Amino acid sequence: MSVNTVFLNHAFVEETQASLLVTDLSIQRGYGIFDFFKTINGKPVFLDDHIARFYNSAKKMHLQISQTPAELKGIIAELMQRNNLPDSGIKMTLTGGYSGDAYTLPTAQNLIITQTALSIPKGLQEQGTTLVTYPYQRQLAEMKTLDYSMAIWLQPFIKEHHADEVLYQYDSFIKETPRANFFIVTTEGEVVTAKDNILAGVIRKNILNLEDTVFQLTEREFSLEELYNASEAFITSTTKNILPVLKVDGKEIGDGKAGKVTAQLYDLLLEKIG
Template structure:
């Protein structure tokens, strides 16, 4: 059992002693939200972006965070001091709370903050990954909810196709993977990511906000056929930074290797993280 310290509602306790009642809506109905960020050399990366998204998800899910953003930052700082894990992942979870009838949303929710050791990529992972597509639109897509049922249910499909993960497409348009945003690069060099009905990823946001890159960064819908004809593709997430996508549905993207624009954007992003 882990001896790491966690924060539960209003106290720091040993992780092995942390527990929730079975009446919590996260257990009964899978209702709740979370956010996850990394620390490098003891410093949180893009913390303000993650906290803003956490509060946005809570508001849209009709959940209440008792602490202010500044109070939450103070809790995170103290948790980091107690655990002494310079390179780590910190997860903030807000459950639906204890419901008398396992359906009605209670006034109070449960806040859990955990920290685990995490090794983050120090450069581009050129070996990349492969994806298999599946027709699905994630519900409540603008909120980072606890619901990963479809992604877990699709594990056999992913394995059968020797893929690293699944890529959701809906009505013929590419969306996202369960744990990462998706980008493609056209043969003209335009870098595109889906605009609507996807999670606003923090790495995605910081890539789109890069200045003077020399690249055209666009949010718009794009089809599976466009993707098959792309010159490059990559996914972005807190744990992966930028990870090249070499194949989709068994078809090589471009030359089947990490592309020039993907590599350059990765370097720009790592510079911003540092």
């Protein structure tokens, strides 16, 4: 069995040899950020968007990336060459760094870049997914942090409600799932996604930036009731592209099937991905 190569700070090493000290703030306090993108046939998808978000998250979390964006791209290119995984997921992680008192933020952080094989969806997954809502607002929501404590803690709750994933809502306004952005299609045909206090996903961004479409794409607050009355719903993420949401809280959305608007947006997205 082959062992993948990873990049740790300033060197390429086998993943079995990559390690951090226990004093790292990512271990002691869960402090750090990451970003994740996929490659298809050896080509990174929306790489510039992911790198820009990675640097933005680092800045807002008061973390320093030693490499420039151009240098980071060079590291990623070499990592891909070493591992030879055409269809893959690449994760860039920046930890809080080594802290003597497990609290004070140091000036130097640890950069880890890993690559693993990834199965890429070949078409719209008609079977869709089901969600259950839970009242919660993620802290530091606009940054892609390492903190997924609530999402993991809620896994028994999700199973009890026979759902695939949780959908956060706060003050009765819909936000996001732990790993994806959420959209509805209203009965009037408006395609809506939450605007504030969410992580702005890269797939979400590229859908909102679609040009020359007949769709009204909107960022705004929308309520749980508006969701229940929507004609369609879907989530977006790097690994899933667009995935139809068929039920929320046990209630069918629309006719309980993948909708036409969802399918059309999926096709338009695939054209951008190439």
